[in-house]
Amino acid sequence: FAAAYTAGVLTLEDGVRLVAERGRLMETADGEMVSVLATEAEVAPLVAAYDDVTIGVINGPQSVVISGGRAHVLTIAEQLQTAGYKTRKLAIPMAAHSPLLDPVLDDFARAVRKLTLAPPKLRVISSMTGQPVTYELTDPTYWRNHLRQTVRFGDGIATLQAEGVDICIEIGPKPTLLGMAKELFDKMTDDKMTEQHQAIESSGPLVIRSSGHPVLLPSLRKGRSSTQQMVESLGKLYVQGAAIDWRGFHQAHNDTAEDGAVGPMGRQQNKVVLPTYPFQQQRYWANTPKRQVRSTLNGPAGALIDKQIRSPLHNATIFETAWTLEAFPYLRDHQVYGAVVSPGAAHLALTISAAAATWGQQSCSVADVIFPAPLVIPTASATADGRTVQLVVTPLAANGHGPAAEFKLISFDPAVVDFTDQEHAQETHATGQLWREVGAASSVCALDELRTRCPETVDVRHFYQRAADQHLSFGPAFRWVAEGWRGEKRAFARLSLPESVGSVAGYALHPGLLDGCFHVTGLIQPETVAMETLLPFAVAALRLYRPAHATATTGEWWCYAEQTGEHRWDIQLFDNAGQLIATVQGYEARVAAPEAVQGENAWQDWLYQVAWQPHTLFGLPLDDLPT
Template sequence: MLSLADAARLVVARGALMQALPAGGAMVAVEASEDEVRPLLVEGVSIAAVNGPTAVVVSGIEAEVASIQGHFEGVGRRATRLWVSHAFHSPLMDPMLEGFRAVVADLSFGEPVIPIVSTLTGLPVGEGEMADPDYWVRHVSEPVRFADAVKALEGKGVTTYVELGPDAVLTAMGQRCVEGAVFVPVLRRGRPEGVEAVSALSAVAVRGGAVDWAAFYAGTGARRVDLPTYAFQRQRYWLDALEYWADAWAGADTGGVTSVGLTRTAHPLLGAALASPDGDGVVLTGRLSLGSQPWLADHVVGGSVLFPGTGMVELAIAAGDRVGCEYLEELTLQAPLVIPERGGVAVQVVVGSAAEDGTRPVQMYARPDGEEQPWTCHATGLLSADAQSPSFDLVEWPPVGAVRVGAEGLYEGLGLAGLGYGPVFQGVQAVWRRGEEVFAEVALPEGVSVDGFGVHPALLDACLHAMALGDGDGGGAAGSARLPFVWSGVSFHAVGAARVRLRLAVAGESVALEVADDQGRPVAKVDSLVLREVSADQMAAAASAFHESLFEVEWARLPEVLPGLVPGDVSVVRVVSGVDAGAVRLAVHGVLAAVQSVVGRLVVVTRGAVALPGEGVGDLAGSAVWGLVRSAQSEDPGRFVLVDVGVDVDVDEDQGVDAAVGLALASGESQVVVRGGSVFGARLVRAGVGRGGVAGVGAGSVFSSDGVVLVSGASGALGGLVARHLVSVYGVRSLLLVSRRGGDAPGMGELAA
């Protein structure tokens, strides 16, 4: 390879010689394979790059390149002019080749110290190959075979690729070349370099790459922290669910919403309604969660699950329909509504009294589970009864003069802009363009229920995705995403649609939308929708509200107590430490037998199974026992006591264990850690952002896309939700689904698909 000085000479000479060439020529990126492009090449035009299976760059004389561009546009393929100063990698580079050869011949080359795959040949570099000046001259005039190089690496078993550069250009191209691999850009344009570099290293680490974190953080004062806790909510979830379904099966409402003065609704997202006592307004209430509405997990923006703006439109129109005002004159979205990974959010849609002109104000509020959480207004608008009969149809399909646009790579591009759409929201099937108009076919996946919705939010949201192919904007600037902001003139004309046709008309910063069913009959109309860019920082701020509902266990030092004698009616079980599967199994089964058979109080003593700050957990068998006994404590409070002693105590030595048990019993606590003569009790405390890793909840994946993830209980509703979430959010491609009912359980075939 080259020294730094010689490498600089090569780069400077190449750039100077190229820029000294006469201006002229053109480069166009076309959506086609190399085999499709090659027959169209003429003198003065060549292939400059092969970046993917259907991603080729043509370069050369401007008029000839423009002719090739027109050919592919005429058959509905994407063809984009690259704004460059010269036609690189084309015959127009020939005048500079000899001068460049002379520069390269004067440089000193050594053999590479790491293996290299060449983008000139698409093959591993042979001995002495890169020391030949002809190699570098050919690199100027011949195609860049990026796709072949990536495929060669795939053949070598490479599954993780790190891009060293100022942006994620190669990452986007590489993802189209191979399947199942992860591409990690070290930097992204417009984002903080430090944050991006750490994110890249983290992505490599969770894929099994060797990252020396101690060296990376040396001198920074960084330290290890506990993993995030779960969202502890004071809810009787299972009892409430059983009560609800028991009522539904019985056809009664005993103990349900009507028993507390509410009215049931038939809407899937709004469970009850309450009329205002001092006017003719109404309040509709509901609860959103990934457990109740698993399809919401497929709408991820900036790393957070976001309730779509189309959902807010759906709720506003549903609320207005109850008071005869189903026309949404305007709805302004004020704040993004993040759906937490655990727990949920309560929502209220408030429709005010009618004004003299018949309009009614509408607001949508939400708050995380828990009465202590504040309400946030997420949308405000105006409803009326002025909806007009639809004056459009899309019976003629596809429209005359519309040119088919390739939709391949649409969702990959939106993903790069921070819009992570899962299967339910990936509805765009086909797209056409006619001037400023975009036409598309959009459908929900099989099995997604539309019952009770005006227009399913995922279907309406997917209708907006076609804009990315109409205006060339993949969703927003780097580090941001374009989301609905102000809706005007929204009306629904039919319900139950799962497959639609649509027309989008872009005018400046807004877009008009007409939606019809698959026969061309009107379904919905939006007079105007203004979109606004939402940054990653704004999304993080919205998500931080939910972190406040997270709790963690903290070990608090208790007041000094004098150890008492262990009463005769108290049984003590000492757990033998161990770290292998056999030791864990033996310990858990032994303690379970004691829990089931011992009459009276039972004290379970472990050694190093719980860690205080600065300690590490060294006893996996004891940790498993703590989980078991904690469950028993919740069923029979006051009967079981957990005691963990330090590693300096021998559990087989009576005096040390008796002293620890005596301290624990004297403290009156059910879970204690004894270190020396000090006793620590478990306390549930609110976890703050940035503490215990809470700020990073949901920000990164610990799952490898090429590894196997085991999901037990997969035939149940929760197991199915977990499996789907692993695939759509974490990119897992290999799942082992196990269930007591086996593969013949209802729904298992669809889940596997």
């Protein structure tokens, strides 16, 4: 991309956008890269045995990098080591130029199509082929392939040598490529270089004929002043006879010369006009998913739990998770009074996952659950680390064994180290008991019979709009109710997996699916009755007979709810065949006030709201201001 910008293919702004988008998309390729001192022909047969591994980079005749799925890459590396080849794992948390990037190639091509690409004004050597390219650089397909295909660095260096290039400048924060280039140039004999110099006529203003070793210059070097390194490389360029734009180096802009100050490179530094509005203090770093190296648990427990902490000094087991919007982006679709609130269903799903990790089975019961306070997830950049959630499970039996335990789910700010300060102490979000089910068998129900109990069709879209009017905002990830019907104090609904969620794999009971069951209770209330802002308060008992992901082949489930009291319901969840998956008895909700989730800031919008109004600046119309 630096070469494309230097050659005039794209602007600096577009180049930065493309680099940022490329980095964001490549983070999804969570794999492994291993450097091997071997030829392409020696490594290719081993790589061909796996669909998710390829030779990502060919640095030279005896140096390649394999890239792809972690398990298979490490298997190949072990085979090569056994055969006597030297290997080294690269400290790169992704599998660049590998099949793992295939799902994002079209997204990257779409990003390129939004830019304006021009033919290069300088000679450009492609890193994909090692050969010159011209109009290919204006084709988005080229950049799509650039993300995926093998990098042929060694071939590119051979082309530079053949074209008589005597000066190489690396544009980057440290001279990584220059070291590899030097090794390649060192292997080329003077006779070979002289022969190629005579056979190929070079073009370009910085190509200076020489019979010696090319001059390799860095632009920046780690641990050195950037100004010092730039000036040093500039001096070496001058000694080699390069044409330096000394006027541009020394001369300041004439229009602001009176405000100038002499900078460290002898060039006059100039003041610029800053924006008159305050800086917004927003982060523009590409978000790095923090869960990609996290959970040490397998199966349904690993989706919601990062680690299990046990100690011989304590009877309790702690299940810990970083509850952030990076780890669980779908939680952003669950908002109450404008705040992102983790649903009570997520606390129950986490508890069920802990049961799976504790007893090694999926069937369990959760009883006597109380939700004392909502778990509000910070969204401001200053608190982007969210909350650390700990589920503390303590066996009821004195010996630490048995089929029953009590639990408490708490959260705290991960940045706080002093918990004696009550303002920053932990909050309790759920308490209850956990029971292991032995020999639990679910029943089969006739779904058509449940449907006949609820003759009135409910407009689901209108239901979610009414919820939004009551400050309960459910985004796509929490809109599981696809169809609904109501009867006398009862409701029946078809639940469908939202596209934005994609899969329930890894969850014994997905938080969104259970929360969707809670939404079905809201269908019972007619549209003529004003909807209230209700949040989960208690669950008398939740019994899971088998994991919901085992029935996810169709992406559909069925839910039946009956009202047993004011703001109290019983719920049943079925698969498409009518097999019972889970039951909830005594689900109870309470009316929530704004201060329940907004805390001490709830009063700020009672009397006034912020409304921005357009206004002229220094007497100039808004359209005349620079953009």
